[in-house]
Amino acid sequence: MSAKIDAIRQIARRLLSEGKVDMVIGFQKGTLPMMNEPCFVRKAEEADRLVWDSHCGINLANYVTDRKERIAVVAKGCDSRNLVNHVIENKIKREKLHIIGVCCDGMLDKRLIAQRSQTEAQAEVDAVEEKDGVVSVKAGALLWQAPRAELLQDNCKRCRHRNPVLYDELVGEPVAEKPEDDYEDVKRIEAMSPDEKWAHFEDMLSTCIRCYACRNACPLCYCPTCFVDESRPQWVGKSQDPIDIRTFHFLRAYHCAGRCTDCGSCERACPMGIPVRQFTRKLNKDCEELYGWQAGLSLDQRPALDTYNPNDPNDFIR
């Protein structure tokens, strides 16, 4: 990991001292275990603040939206796909971006590690270390270990695009990609009866506090006024009414159809641990099956729901 940190710092220092960019967006070390904080660096001498490890789960494409500076941004596979989205959707100009692509091994699931530490050690996580594919977690008086692959975020376990799809320079050696997604998780829900599905989602959303962290952590959510914040007219009630909460989640997911890269930021950000990717995963599966489409892979293709093709599956359009 430290080799990647060195490379990122070196690139940032060079770009800033040569005046190629006004700012570098990356991660700095957080104040808690398993947390890094998105940050910017404007001066070459501050480049050493930048870090890289298995706790850089938040999608940095979220931080370039509509910015006017010339920006270098650190991007793992999913971040790079969202940068492609941003360019296609005119939220940032390609020539303003210098993408420091990082070949990604997947991010660790902080919630899973915290829960396991509580169960096994009755304690909070004090420190997490990795060596040769094994994660060692220090929690209180105990040290527990597990293979890294077991502790990855769910989206990282399923990820098919760990290597950046768009970049100006690359950090690390390209990693092997997983060939396909079995969508086993989505199929499990699809197999439920309508009543079971309703009960499932009702239960799943019962702890939602409507903080909107899922929406705000998502690089796709950049409308100047979100439909839930619109007050003239007001589309959705603002209380804890379960129907309004469901409306928010369902619409949020639909808004991401054909655009979501399954970066997992929404799920990672949710303070209540709600698996909100279940909604967007279903739409990703539909897009793939109906249109052969995965979001953010190429600057040259319009998104699935943004274009018409005579071979589109629906009859009504013919």
Add this chain to the structure above:
Amino acid sequence: MKVIRISKTEWQGGLDKARTGYGLYGPVKEGQDDHAFRPLAPGEFPDMSYKNSKMSPKELVHPQSEPMFQYNLNPADPDHDIMREIAKDATAKAVIGIRPCDADAFLLVKRNFDTPIYRDPYWVTAFESFTKIGFACNQACSATAFCTSAGSGPFHDAGLDVLLVDTGESYLAKVVTDKGQHFLDVCGFSAPAADAASQIESLQKKAESTIASSVNTDKLKDQVTTELYDAPFWEEISFACINCGTCTFSCPTCWCFDIQDETKGKQGVRMRNWDSCMYPLFTLHGSGHNPRGTKVHRVRQRFMHKLKYYVDKYQDGIQCVGCGRCIRLCPVNIDIRKVCNMMNGYTACSCAVS
């Protein structure tokens, strides 16, 4: 200081007796890794093994969505076009197992809802209906807790009616108010604990020594508000913020709300919902102008309110009890301890300003 010893074998029986006079509330397990304060059904008891709840118990007094009035748009109805106040439940309730920081938070909020000039009837009615049976923390609930430097502490009893201290085989119940004494009487807990004071003191010392984290607040009062407001660090502090409301919703001392009418068919309610300074509608004027229109404005508002405006207005510490929830739950690791120390230690540059 009067202290009563409650053996754990008589604990549940006593609470069952209390149900005759009180609606009981307490921490119950929710989901995989959370506790929440809920009404306790008959036969249900507070989970006293909990460390802390993700969401604070402020919602007991100040619910996230609270109907205030109801109205009716049906011309055939005798109540047509009349706004009727919705009766508030003022019956006696007791919340068992509330942590000292959360109880102290109610007192900080009370300054805003129960003043000589304004008295918020909804908040005050709910607040006064509760007897608060606190539960001292024998150790820090988390590495992010900094209660001892934020005006509270693991054995702090301000805002409580009784403070329970867990000694293993029994609870020592420190009686703080008459309301608390009454609750213990209804439960039938009356065994005096003669030598309890020293035992509580030593447990308290031990507990306080486990609070590893702290903030500096000594200079906040003397900082010049406008200089802090113009300090150069706000862009850096706010950069990572995604403007979700997690910090404010989980905070036991955040009190902002927004009033809404919601009509369905011919029936409607006027309710108030928690608002958050992180949200775009917060302080949006009817003209369309918003004095806190950007992320930097909003993040600064949150920290200035808690750590400077409140300090200036009430001259009695910060609007924060150091529970650490906002730090633990922030999706992008914005840490109020770091910000507090930056604000406290800030020195405005005396050199020429370009």
